[in-house]
Structures are given as structure tokens and as C-alpha cells.
Amino acid sequence: MTNYFERVNALIDAANALDPNLEEDNGQQISKELLYSQRMTSMLEAFDTSASEALKIAARAQHIERWRSPRSDYPEGRTGYKKWRANLGLFHAQRTAELMEEAGYDADSIDRVKYLVQKRGIKRDAESQCLEDVICLVFLQYYLDDFATKHDEAKLIDIIQKTWAKMSEQGHSAALKLNYQAAMLELIQKALS
Structure with missing residues (x-):
């Protein structure tokens, strides 16, 4: 550096x-x-x-x-x-x-x-995709719980699905390893099923 x-x-x-x-x-x-x-x-x-x-x-x-x-x-x-x-x-x-x-x-x-x-070239540019994955991971780790207090389940499932669609397979793998509260993990699993 x-x-x-x-x-x-x-x-x-x-x-x-x-x-x-x-x-x-x-x-x-x-x-x-x-x-x-x-x-x-x-x-x-x-x-x-x-x-x-x-x-x-x-x-x-x-x-x-x-x-x-x-x-x-x-x-x-x-x-x-x-x-x-x-x-x-x-x-x-x-x-x-x-x-x-x-x-x-x-x-x-x-x-x-x-x-x-x-965030240009997502899905085509490896660094843009990496940045998008990190943005999604930060959202899931630190901000999804707050969203859950403001939106109903249908809206949350939609948000999770849209977030997931932006991510790479490596991002998906990392997201599944994050620590979630039990209720949030259940909601994520529901969104992905």
C-alpha cells in the first residue's frame, strides 16, 4: 500500500x-x-x-x-x-x-x-462484483435486523431475495456463514427456499 x-x-x-x-x-x-x-x-x-x-x-x-x-x-x-x-x-x-x-x-x-x-460492471468486473458482495454482506450482518423492525415479512423476503440476486456464489457462501439471530436465519432460509 x-x-x-x-x-x-x-x-x-x-x-x-x-x-x-x-x-x-x-x-x-x-x-x-x-x-x-x-x-x-x-x-x-x-x-x-x-x-x-x-x-x-x-x-x-x-x-x-x-x-x-x-x-x-x-x-x-x-x-x-x-x-x-x-x-x-x-x-x-x-x-x-x-x-x-x-x-x-x-x-x-x-x-x-x-x-x-x-458499482459498474457487476457480474462482469470481478472487483465490482466483490464490492457488491461486501456491500450485501455488510447489509445482512449489520442492517437487516433494523429493516426487520420497519417492514413486514413479505417485504423482508423480497429484500433478502433481491440482495441475494446481486451476490456471487462466493458471496452466498460467506453470507451463509454470518451470525444471525434465530428468527432472522429462519426468514433468510424461507426467502431462499
Whole structure:
């Protein structure tokens, strides 16, 4: 790893530490997107021990400064949601590019990370697929339980099935090894049957 890598990680962490939304982790309050980036980094390290520098940056920056583009700024419904997600991907890619440039990266490295952050080429590009797998694993490990408190069983099954469809076989294998509460494991098994 380069000195640039250490610099860009510090810049990403500093940006995400400004998130005013807090989440509890191990009894401590931490900025939500900083915690998410830490979870993404840890999951990538466990999932792919040979991940490239570009992939590591993309994982850490996946939700960079997400609070600056709230879902509530877009219309309700599927069309509004899709527009928000598309604009969010562009925002994350551009913000990451700015921080990479500040850290000293060249244009080719920046372009590769922007491509990954926007999750282009899933199912065709091995690194994009790896990033998608890690995103899904982080969701299943840390955020599915919260979704379960807000949605009925039919919606949860749909979410699990859509998540599963995005993942590779390696991702499926890793997902089945995660620790779930008994009720959640039962729901996942129901969704996959």
C-alpha cells in the first residue's frame, strides 16, 4: 500500500466523521457513515485478503458523506428512489475522486475507483462484483435486523431475495456463514427456499 492510500483513508474517515447522524457501536456513539466505512473495510478484509488498493478505497468510500444527499430531497416512490440512488452514486464517486486527488493519486487510479464506487460492471468486473458482495454482506450482518423492525415479512423476503440476486456464489457462501439471530436465519432460509 502507498502513502497515498494512508492519506486518502484519513481523508475519507475525516469526511465521514462529520456525519451528524450517530449510531451506537459497542456502547459508543459514532458517526453513522464512519461506522459504515469501518464495517465495509473490515468485511472486505475478511472476504478478499488480496483486494487491490482501488477496491479497498472504493469499499471505504462507498457511502462517503451520504447524509449530504438525503432520500427526503427526492420524490416518494420507485422513480424518486432510483433517481436518488443514481445521483448518490455519482456524488460518492466525485467526492472520492476529489479526496484521492488531494492525497496525490493519478487520473487512472482515480477513474478506476470512481468506476467501482458507482458499482459498474457487476457480474462482469470481478472487483465490482466483490464490492457488491461486501456491500450485501455488510447489509445482512449489520442492517437487516433494523429493516426487520420497519417492514413486514413479505417485504423482508423480497429484500433478502433481491440482495441475494446481486451476490456471487462466493458471496452466498460467506453470507451463509454470518451470525444471525434465530428468527432472522429462519426468514433468510424461507426467502431462499
